[in-house]
Amino acid sequence: MPQTGMNEIASASVEVLSSKSLIPLRDLIAKAREQQSQVKTDLREAREEEAKQHGELNRRKLSLFRWFYKKRIAELEAALPVTQAEVKRLVNWEDNTSIAVEFEAGDEAQRAYSSMIRAFDTLKQSSKIWDVTADRSTNQFVERTLANRSIDRHPVTFEFSSTDLIQFSGRAMRFENVNGDDILIYPGVAVVPRADGIFALIDIRELKIDIGAVRFHEDEEVPGDAKVIGHTWARTNKDGSPDRRFRENYQIPICLYGQIAFQSQTGVSEEYMVSNGEVALAFVEAAQTYQKALSETNTL
Numbered sequence: 345m346p347q348t349g350m351n352e353i354a355s356a357s358v359e360v361l362s363s364k365s366l367i368p369l370r371d372l373i374a375k376a377r378e379q380q381s382q383v384k385t386d387l388r389e390a391r392e393e394e395a396k397q398h399g400e401l402n403r404r405k406l407s408l409f410r411w412f413y414k415k416r417i418a419e420l421e422a423a424l425p426v427t428q429a430e431v432k433r434l435v436n437w438e439d440n441t442s443i444a445v446e447f448e449a450g451d452e453a454q455r456a457y458s459s460m461i462r463a464f465d466t467l468k469q470s471s472k473i474w475d476v477t478a479d480r481s482t483n484q485f486v487e488r489t490l491a492n493r494s495i496d497r498h499p500v501t502f503e504f505s506s507t508d509l510i511q512f513s514g515r516a517m518r519f520e521n522v523n524g525d526d527i528l529i530y531p532g533v534a535v536v537p538r539a540d541g542i543f544a545l546i547d548i549r550e551l552k553i554d555i556g557a558v559r560f561h562e563d564e565e566v567p568g569d570a571k572v573i574g575h576t577w578a579r580t581n582k583d584g585s586p587d588r589r590f591r592e593n594y595q596i597p598i599c600l601y602g603q604i605a606f607q608s609q610t611g612v613s614e615e616y617m618v619s620n621g622e623v624a625l626a627f628v629e630a631a632q633t634y635q636k637a638l639s640e641t642n643t644l
Contacts, residue, residue: 350478350496354523356611358536361544363610366533370545373443373509377541380441387434394427444511447531453637456630457531463623463630464517468502471567472619475500475522476603497617498522507537519606521614527606532638536612546608549638555628556603557621561596567619574598604628 355361362370401420404413449457474497505518507528516528516535528535534551536544561576575595602624606614618624 350480350494352478352523353476353613353615355521355525355536355613358525358538358542358544361536361546361608361610361612363545363547363550363608366545366547369443369445370543373543373545376441376443377509380438383434383438383441387431387438390427390431390434394424394431397424397427443509445530445533447512447533449531449638450640453634453640456634456637460627460630460634461517463627464502465504466623467618467620467627468504470618470620470623471569473500473502474498474617475520476615476617477523495617500616507535507543509535509537509543519614519616524614527612527614544610546610546612549635550608550610551612551635552605552607553628553631553635554605554607555625556605558601558603558617560599560601560617562599563596566597566599569620570599570601571621572597573600 397420401417401424404410404417404420407413410417476495476497478496480494500520500522502520503518504515505526505528506512506516510530512530514531516530519527519529521527525536525538528537529548532548534546534548536546559573562570566572575597577593577595599619600621602618602621604616604618604624604627606612
């Protein structure tokens with residue numbers, strides 16, 4: 345929860361985030377997942393029955409009184425192949441209850457996506473990445489600061505990942521989300537999965553990805569890849585000089601960070617701060633180039 349007086353930065357509920365054009369696909373995937381769950385249950389029961397029949401058959405055959413069990417042994421020898429065939433059928437059915445999605449795009453879009461992947465690979469190696477979950481405007485006079493915004497931030501990681509919602513040979517770009525659900529970006533679509541199985545599909549062309557430069561007064565350890573562009577004081581006067589009324593006033597480095605924001609008309613609202621502003625800029629530029637290339641072709 346955001347601190348008192350701060351405005352939460354968070355996306356809307358997953359139920360409403362999907363792009364209108366992708367709702368039929370979302371519903372189809374959800375139906376396949378429901379069917380797969382039932383198949384898994386049936387498969388587990390069939391395997392348990394197979395093991396039970398196989399174990400009993402072996403015991404009867406190895407028993408000193410096996411001649412008394414001739415009828416039961418015959419029944420098990422007839423039933424076991426049927427159960428094994430059912431297991432095989434259910435395994436095949438389980439394999440075919442997933443939705444395989446093919447993303448088709450022109451050569452230019454494919455090259456742009458490859459560039460986006462490379463840029464993300466560099467981005468995720470930044471020394472520090474934070475999820476900005478809340479903010480408020482500062483009262484610069486009362487708080488004796490030159491900063492015009494105060495934020496609540498939490499360390500997160502960006503990494504390559506995947507979801508069992510979609511069969512896709514490549515890797516998704518995963519953006520961890522502290523106060524909501526992670527965002528996974530695939531070619532052409534962003535997936536927002538929730539722990540309870542509910543998920544959203546967002547056309548990547550409808551996901552607004554912006555970049556900004558943030559002059560942040562860093563009162564924690566300065567990340568190794570951050571650019572320090574100046575210094576300020578914990579308590580300052582309007583002209584930037586230290587406020588001498590505070591005996592334990594200390595100097596604070598001003599770092600230039602990258603600010604990545606995700607937004608959509610359906611309710612996506614996420615903000616990240618990256619210690620390496622240059623690689624953040626490179627990623628967003630690559631993402632925007634990819635989106636532009638996709639606008640000229642069919643993607644799904």
